[in-house]
Amino acid sequence: xxxxxxxxxxxxxxxxxxxxxxxxxxxxxxxxxxxxxxxxxxxxxxxxxxxxxxxxxxxxxxxxxxxxxxxxxxxxxxxxxxxxxxxxxxxxxxxxxxxxxxxxxxxxxxxxxxxxxxxxxxxxxxxxxxxxxxxxxxxxxxxxxx
Amino acid sequence: xxxxxxxxxxxxxxxxxxxxxxxxxxxxxxxxxxxxxxxxxxxxxxxxxxxxxxxxxxxxxxxxxxxxxxxxxxxxxxxxxxxxxxxxxxxxxxxxxxxxxxxxxxxxxxxxxxxxxxxxxxxxxxxxxxxxxxxxxxxxxxxxxx
DNA sequence: TTGCGTGCAAAGGTTTTGCATGGCA
DNA sequence: TGCCATGCAAAACCTTTGCACGCAA
Numbered sequence: 001x002x003x004x005x006x007x008x009x010x011x012x013x014x015x016x017x018x019x020x021x022x023x024x025x026x027x028x029x030x031x032x033x034x035x036x037x038x039x040x041x042x043x044x045x046x047x048x049x050x051x052x053x054x055x056x057x058x059x060x061x062x063x064x065x066x067x068x069x070x071x072x073x074x075x076x077x078x079x080x081x082x083x084x085x086x087x088x089x090x091x092x093x094x095x096x097x098x099x100x101x102x103x104x105x106x107x108x109x110x111x112x113x114x115x116x117x118x119x120x121x122x123x124x125x126x127x128x129x130x131x132x133x134x135x136x137x138x139x140x141x142x143x144x145x146x
Numbered sequence: 147x148x149x150x151x152x153x154x155x156x157x158x159x160x161x162x163x164x165x166x167x168x169x170x171x172x173x174x175x176x177x178x179x180x181x182x183x184x185x186x187x188x189x190x191x192x193x194x195x196x197x198x199x200x201x202x203x204x205x206x207x208x209x210x211x212x213x214x215x216x217x218x219x220x221x222x223x224x225x226x227x228x229x230x231x232x233x234x235x236x237x238x239x240x241x242x243x244x245x246x247x248x249x250x251x252x253x254x255x256x257x258x259x260x261x262x263x264x265x266x267x268x269x270x271x272x273x274x275x276x277x278x279x280x281x282x283x284x285x286x287x288x289x290x291x292x
Numbered sequence: 293t294t295g296c297g298t299g300c301a302a303a304g305g306t307t308t309t310g311c312a313t314g315g316c317a
Numbered sequence: 318t319g320c321c322a323t324g325c326a327a328a329a330c331c332t333t334t335g336c337a338c339g340c341a342a
Contacts, residue, residue, distance in 0.1 A: 190332090216331085
């Protein structure tokens with residue numbers, strides 16, 4: 001059933017994603033990189049494989065800005081990540097893994113009080129990290145104030 | 147400069163948004179509603195006016211899931227969605243607004259203990275709602291395991 | 293009357309899909 | 318050999334843009 005074949009294209013795509021570590025890449029960028037390397041990969045292949053990797057939990061898909069399309073990022077150690085929350089800074093794109101007992105209770109709370117089972121492999125909290133928050137203070141005008 | 151005209155279309159669009167309160171609407175849905183009402187409005191008009199409202203701070207634009215397009219929501223005095231979390235069921239697609247003091251503390255915790263300022267307008271927690279959880283029990287088994 | 297607003301259709305970009313071919317196992 | 322994977326191009330999507338006409342003030 002799950003007959004997955006190993007191909008040059010897939011190896012290269014995954015290798016590139018791993019190599020980029022915590023950088024997030026668009027499908028376009030992945031395809032462009034392959035082309036530069038002299039081993040072009042069709043866009044549909046990129047999209048298809050990227051989606052497959054997301055399904056498998058090896059790669060994460062982000063929607064940082066509309067109109068710009070999605071971003072992908074290799075998900076190091078997907079197993080342990082199932083058990084904690086993730087924060088993504090919309091300023092610098094940094095992904096923060098949060099190991100915190102208090103937050104573990106949040107999932108429990110949602111389950112018991114709201115009947116909702118959170119999937120940490122799919123959930124990302126967006127916002128600003130400390131550095132980007134400070135950068136914003138000053139430039140920021142009346143955005144926070146509703 | 148501010149030569150803004152009041153037109154039937156604009157009145158209706160804004161009225162509909164206000165009336166929908168905390169529901170998120172896509173541009174498509176707005177246009178569809180107008181059509182049903184017997185007063186169709188061109189899509190470009192919807193998009194243009196929606197964007198204008200966002201600029202003016204009267205309406206908020208969300209990017210819940212790419213590929214699905216953007217969602218708009220009337221922004222009643224900063225009340226609504228900035229202050230609570232959103233849950234999205236990956237089973238049935240339902241969007242759940244959670245008004246809960248306990249969860250409000252979560253944002254505070256993240257800020258104080260992790261130096262991260264969560265943006266609830268961009269953040270959505272993914273998982274399964276009660277109904278879909280029950281459906282899944284017994285059904286598929288090997289989906290979680292990558 | 294002035295010039296903003298509207299609507300249609302076409303263009304824009306990203307992602308998906310159909311189908312024949314290519315390649316892994 | 319049997320299938321899965323690939324790649325091209327076309328289609329599907331959402332959104333923006335161009336342009337002529339309509340309408341508010």
